[in-house]
Amino acid sequence: MAILNPLTPADLRKHFTHRGWLGFCPVYMALEGTDGMLIQERNGIPAWWLGFAEMVMGCLITVLSLVDPWWEPQFMFIETGEIDRG
Numbered sequence: 001m002a003i004l005n006p007l008t009p010a011d012l013r014k015h016f017t018h019r020g021w022l023g024f025c026p027v028y029m030a031l032e033g034t035d036g037m038l039i040q041e042r043n044g045i046p047a048w049w050l051g052f053a054e055m056v057m058g059c060l061i062t063v064l065s066l067v068d069p070w071w072e073p074q075f076m077f078i079e080t081g082e083i084d085r086g
Helices: 009-015 047-067
Strands: 018-022 025-031 037-041 077-082
Touching: 018 047, 025 047, 025 077, 037 047
Parallel strands: none
Antiparallel strands: 018 025, 018 077, 025 037
């Protein structure tokens, strides 16, 4: 949880490479091999907010897939910048 247990700057630089958004939730992101992306809400954002954003994105993808069967679903990540390493 990013409110009760925020990431330290050292942990942030060690585990994450970029900052961005998942829908309306600000997140830290890192590419984790072939398993996909490592995502965590930014410091100061409650963990349930990321879960809520994922639920809304999932419902949106479901509705759009039902309306247009040829629509290709994808999660809506927006990368806004890199995390300083130095």
